[in-house]
Amino acid sequence: MSTKQCSDCSGSYPDDVDGPSRRLAALVSWPAAPLTDSLVRRALTDIGQVEISPSLPTLPLSSKLLQWAAYDTIDHSLTVTEPNRVLSSAYTIRKALIRKHFFARCTRSYILKHPQSVLATSVPRTWDIEMSFAHELDELWHDELWDLGEELETSPGRWYILKPGMADAGMGIRLFNSKDTLREIFEEFEGHSDDEEAESCDTFVITSQLRHFVIQEYVANPLLIDPREFLPGSHVKATERLRGRKFHLRTYVVASGVLRVYMYRRMLALFSCEPYDFPRRGNNESSISLLPHLTNTSLQSRRGEEGVRLFDELIGHHILSGIEGNINLLEPDIADIREQMAQILADVFKAATEQAIHFQPLPNAFELYGVDFLVSHVPSGSHGPRFQVNILEVNAEPAIELTGPRLTWILEDLFKSIQVVCIAPFADGVSDQIDSWKVGEVRHNMQKCLDMQVRGAMGW
Structure with a gap:
């Protein structure tokens, strides 16, 4: 098929735009996130004919437009006015999820209306x-x-x-x-x-x-593990030499349309840079060292493999919290934690849909979030599971570059999964496989957590 250059952008258009399959043009622009830009472009190579441009192209009426770009780069008015031709990588309004004070009000309101919700025990x-x-x-x-x-x-x-x-x-x-x-x-x-x-x-x-x-x-009783245990090149093997560190789980979550929610199964464990100690004051009465308590990757004084691990890599590690003795984190423990996370995510997005002013899903949009969870260790003898999962916050445009080079491959897999789950049905006009996907089922390393119709959502 011959192509012609578009005068308004760096992409090109086929001569026969009236052919049987409509073309796909893609706006890809991540000025502050070059790794994300690269991952998006790589994921789109699996789609047949797609012309990628760093600026918004002018489209023939027979073409479709994908805006897989930073929030401030997306033309949100185009998302609203062209729902059949445009797919965008962010919901325009989602403060109920990504602003901490809105999120607190959102979950509190939902718990009051639904006291049996899992959020009643999983939101601090x-x-x-x-x-x-x-x-x-x-x-x-x-x-x-x-x-x-x-x-x-x-x-x-x-x-x-x-x-x-x-x-x-x-x-x-x-x-x-x-x-x-x-x-x-x-x-x-x-x-x-x-x-x-x-x-x-x-x-x-x-x-x-x-x-x-x-x-x-x-949460004063976090699950503690020494990330150096079994790390290649590390000589820390003996239990008595292990020092437990606090960590949180960074889970990549994709919301699509109005409304399906998927949890990416390859999640990260992000560790503090100092061994955990119960909060205590320093010599200055108001000074408290945050290093044993903060697990945000951007604040760590030492980065690399030691501070960022795959959750699955922790199977077999000694649990250094609690007083049960010499016990290890097992595969069933991780499966239970994952299931708790999936249930929490389902109710979090249900809660957001009840905040119609501050969360407005669109049928022709999807969005990637980085959701942070903290796992606390429940002492033996307590009823229920020995681990309790707490949701901390939901982040839009998560800083995936902090994952580090060792685990970049999971990001490549993540963006490929997003392309398959969110982009391909739009580009091909066929969504049979997505429609038949049941809640709880895992495909493309994504677990579907929620599938609902949000009444009153724009375009539904």
Whole structure:
């Protein structure tokens, strides 16, 4: 088939645009994420005729357009006005998922309406507040934070974690266990020195520019594992030399249309850079080392294989939390944790659909999220499973480049799966295989977690 160059973009169009199969043009642009850009382009090579352009092309009426690009690059109005011809890689409105304070309100509302939901036990207790200056706490203790204030005064052994509602990369995260410490944290944000910023693990924020914060009850009994155990080249073998580190699970989740949710089965375990220790103050009364507690990859002082592992690679590792003795993480444990995650994800997206103002799925859109979970270790003798999964947050445009070169292959597989599940049915106009995919079933390393019709969704 002969082609002709498009004068409005770097792509080209076939001469016979009125042929039996409509062409697919693709906008691919990730200015701040070159690895994502490369992965998208590689995934699209499995589709027959597709012309890729870094800018929005002008299409013949018989062509389809795929916008697989950064959120700010996508023409969202085109997504809404051309639902039959345009497929985009982000929902236009999804604050209920990706903003921490909106997410807290979303899940809290859902739990109140559905007290039997798995979210009732898998979302840490959360308070969301809006403030700019430390003195505003005086009023909050009598209003939004009155029950938290009661707990701080009667249960000093409990710890809580403060997170800015719209910051990422671990910025602004702090631990506290008293009213005075929380006030000192906000005073630190108001007026800091260069030394204070350096001491805070590069997580300083300016409170007056953020305003929205969430406070969560700190999960003090995380599952602990030494990621060096069985690591190639490591000589750490003996149990007595192992030191447990905290980690969270980064799970890639794809939402498609209105609404199907898929969980990518090859998930990552992201470890803190120091062995875990229960929160305690340093010599400075308001100073608490965050290094044993923060597992965000962008904050680690040492990166590489030691801090980023596949979850499946931890099978057989010694569990270093709890007092049960010499026990290991087994394959059934990982299967149980995965199943808990799938159930949580289903209810999280159900909760979001009940927030019609802040989450609006579209039939001609899909989106990749990085969802973070923390696994806590339930002591022996307790009823139910020995591990409890807690959802921490949902991230749009996850920083996949922090995965590291050793595990880039799973990202290639992930984006190929997205192409098969989300792009191919749009390009080919055939969705029989997707329609027959049952909830719980695994295909292309994706487990379907949810399949529902969101009534009132635009275009449905």
